[in-house]
Amino acid sequence: MLDPVLIANAVVSGLLLGCLYAIASMGLAVSFGMLDVVNIAHPAMMVLASCVIAALCAPTGFDPLLAALLIAPVFGLLGAGLYRLYHLYFERRGDEAMQGLAFFFGLMIVIEVSLVLVYGADQRWVETGYGGLSLGLGPVGLPLRMLLPALMSLACIAALLLWLRRSFTGRAVAAVAQDRDALRFLGADPIRIKTVAFGLSVALAAIAGGCLIVVQPVDAHSGHVFIGRVLAVVILAGLGSLPGTLVAALVFGVIENVTATLFGPAWSPAVAFSLLLAVLALRPQGMFGRAHA
Amino acid sequence: MAHDALVVQGLDAGYGAVRVLHDVSLRVPEGQIVALLGTNGNGKSTLMQSILGLVKPTRGTVRAWLDGREVDLTGRAPEEIVDLGVVLVPEGRRLFRDLTVEENLVLGAWRAAARREISHNLRLCFETFPRLEERRRQRVGSMSGGEQQMVAIGRALMSVPRILLVDEPSVGLAPIIVKQVIETIGSLKAKLGLTVLMAEQNFTQAIRIADRGSVLVHGSIAFEGETAESLRDNHLVRQFYLGT
Numbered sequence: 185m186l187d188p189v190l191i192a193n194a195v196v197s198g199l200l201l202g203c204l205y206a207i208a209s210m211g212l213a214v215s216f217g218m219l220d221v222v223n224i225a226h227p228a229m230m231v232l233a234s235c236v237i238a239a240l241c242a243p244t245g246f247d248p249l250l251a252a253l254l255i256a257p258v259f260g261l262l263g264a265g266l267y268r269l270y271h272l273y274f275e276r277r278g279d280e281a282m283q284g285l286a287f288f289f290g291l292m293i294v295i296e297v298s299l300v301l302v303y304g305a306d307q308r309w310v311e312t313g314y315g316g317l318s319l320g321l322g323p324v325g326l327p328l329r330m331l332l333p334a335l336m337s338l339a340c341i342a343a344l345l346l347w348l349r350r351s352f353t354g355r356a357v358a359a360v361a362q363d364r365d366a367l368r369f370l371g372a373d374p375i376r377i378k379t380v381a382f383g384l385s386v387a388l389a390a391i392a393g394g395c396l397i398v399v400q401p402v403d404a405h406s407g408h409v410f411i412g413r414v415l416a417v418v419i420l421a422g423l424g425s426l427p428g429t430l431v432a433a434l435v436f437g438v439i440e441n442v443t444a445t446l447f448g449p450a451w452s453p454a455v456a457f458s459l460l461l462a463v464l465a466l467r468p469q470g471m472f473g474r475a476h477a
Numbered sequence: 478m479a480h481d482a483l484v485v486q487g488l489d490a491g492y493g494a495v496r497v498l499h500d501v502s503l504r505v506p507e508g509q510i511v512a513l514l515g516t517n518g519n520g521k522s523t524l525m526q527s528i529l530g531l532v533k534p535t536r537g538t539v540r541a542w543l544d545g546r547e548v549d550l551t552g553r554a555p556e557e558i559v560d561l562g563v564v565l566v567p568e569g570r571r572l573f574r575d576l577t578v579e580e581n582l583v584l585g586a587w588r589a590a591a592r593r594e595i596s597h598n599l600r601l602c603f604e605t606f607p608r609l610e611e612r613r614r615q616r617v618g619s620m621s622g623g624e625q626q627m628v629a630i631g632r633a634l635m636s637v638p639r640i641l642l643v644d645e646p647s648v649g650l651a652p653i654i655v656k657q658v659i660e661t662i663g664s665l666k667a668k669l670g671l672t673v674l675m676a677e678q679n680f681t682q683a684i685r686i687a688d689r690g691s692v693l694v695h696g697s698i699a700f701e702g703e704t705a706e707s708l709r710d711n712h713l714v715r716q717f718y719l720g721t
Contacts, residue, residue, distance in 0.1 A: 352592070355584055359573040366571035368531065370587040370636065371559030474575065474618075 186446075189323045194445035195438055196324050202437025203334035206430045207395050208410055209417040210341055211388030216415075217424035218361035219378050219385075221270065222285050225292035226389055227407035227414060232295050233259060233393025234402040238308040241397075248310045249336050252394020256387040263386025264379045266291075271375060292407070299404035309401040333395035340391050341430055344384075348426070357381045361424050412453075416460045422473020432471060435459075481542060482507040482672040483528070483563075483640050488537030490527045497523040498696045500537070505640070505674050507542070510666050512683040512690035512708070513676040520696040521676035522568055525644045528674075529565050530555040543639050560588045562639035568648065568676075570629040574618030578609050581617050581628050585635030594637060602631040605661065605668075623654035630661065641665075643675040647682060655682055662686060684708060 208230055215223040223229075237251045274284040314328040348354040359367055360377045367374045396402060417436050421428035439459060440452040447455075463471060483505040491497040497520045505511045515521050526532040528539050530553050539550040543562055550558050559565075572581050582602055586595045603610035606627040612620065617628055626646060633641060643662060647655040659679075663686030665671050677683035684690070690708045692700040702708030 352583075352587070355576070355580055356587070358576060358580075359584055362573045362575055363571055366567070366573070368555045369529075369559070369565050369567050369571060370584055370632070371556050371564075372584075372587045373554075373556050 194442045198438035198441030200330040200334045202434035203337040206433035207337035207392040209414040211385035213418045213429040214385040224288045227410035228292040228295040229389040230393045231407040233390040234397040241310045252391050256390040259390035260383040260387035264383030267382035296404045307401040307403045333398045422470025425472040428472025479506040484540050486538050488534050490534040509688040510673040512687035515693035519693045530558045564633045564636040564638035565642040566629050566633045568644040572617045579613040585632035591637045598635050640672045647679045
């Protein structure tokens with residue numbers, strides 16, 4: 185017999201987990217979905233941020249979520265510089281398909297090896313004052329170590345969507361995703377727009393890293409678990425649809441958690457990825473993507 | 478006699494080893510509409526893109542007079558040229574299909590000089606094309622070709638052009654819509670005192686609003702008509718367009 189409280193708890197914690205997936209996927213939805221830059225190192229960048237935040241916060245007691253907001257601009261600048269290199273050596277030469285992918289794959293390995301060399305192979309972890317606390321909504325528990333990162337994730341995503349919709353540069357980012365060279369007719373340099381947007385996507389990886397370290401301990405290779413998931417979420421949503429990415433991440437989180445509760449955790453990736461295959465079979469453009477001729 | 482707003486002199490341009498334009502010279506007097514005529518593949522778009530800096534000429538110059546000041550456009554980046562107020566309505570419109578009408582229009586105001594006047598120019602666009610005001614929240618990709626051409630012209634107006642380049646505004650449109658689009662371009666000249674260089678293969682429509690024109694054949698100017706009448710009477714034009 186199914187226990188409704190058990191299911192309700194699984195759904196709620198699935199939504200909270202989905203918020204973590206959403207912030208982890210959102211940067212990739214910008215870089216891969218909108219800019220056509222397959223940054224397969226995105227989860228490694230997120231884990232890099234987690235480790236840096238852990239190194240800053242564990243000894244000082246500084247809050248990791250606040251620390252994430254502080255290091256995000258630094259990651260953004262590094263990301264902008266990285267895009268310039270990528271553009272110069274791959275994109276401009278038309279080599280981005282295979283060689284660009286190899287570049288980001290290599291970057292991922294460099295990040296992981298560097299993390300092992302600097303921090304060792306052990307798990308990193310930050311103690312927060314709210315780590316053991318939980319809000320109760322009737323029989324449904326909301327652990328703060330999940331709830332606070334989820335709220336931060338939603339706030340950052342809302343800010344991102346607002347910026348894309350309302351600001352001049354934000355609209356240009358949406359435009360660059362649709363017709364890169366047409367921006368030149370307006371006097372805007374598409375490469376500059378892409379630099380800003382890619383920098384932003386890496387800044388989002390830093391925010392996601394802050395959320396991640398609050399939710400769970402990380403080691404140098406924690407990104408591996410996320411590569412499949414974030415790519416699945418971005419593709420499930422439909423490339424380039426950011427609200428779709430949020431919804432897809434929440435769906436993914438809930439399905440994983442409910443499956444784990446009912447059938448055991450071993451089943452959750454199988455069910456979640458079967459969903460991806462089913463969606464792609466029925467709607468190749470993804471849940472929220474627009475079919476392009 | 479109006480002085481020249483745009484002068485192209487002895488221009489050679491092409492793509493890689495392929496030379497498309499040979500020694501092209503052209504002048505566009507201020508406040509006039511100059512038609513650049515020629516059938517497909519004769520280099521009209523290449524000339525438009527060379528003026529805007531998207532194609533780098535191998536020889537020759539492009540100069541403009543903006544606010545009483547002579548500016549050499551040759552070799553400048555497109556971003557810089559647009560910033561100076563030389564704006565192109567590209568062939569095929571090149572709109573952002575997933576954005577709304579209003580979002581497309583406002584993106585036209587990218588250049589610094591245009592950002593201060595967004596609301597004023599938006600009103601101007603909607604006066605010129607009332608249809609766009611009704612559909613300001615509609616996604617551009619879902620609109621008809623004629624409506625999209627209105628958005629494309631409106632987006633260029635949002636840039637506050639001093640010199641407007643229009644590349645093939647009639648392509649892919651129904652004849653009745655072509656007539657409207659051409660008339661609108663003519664009315665913009667009268668209303669805003671715009672200087673326009675319009676590439677067009679639809680001679681009969683283009684000549685209705687053109688003050689003068691040049692015919693481009695195989696990348697060279699084959700004929701330059703100082704008046705609309707001289708264009709209409711020219712034997713090349715008759716041969717290519719009127720079939721007489």
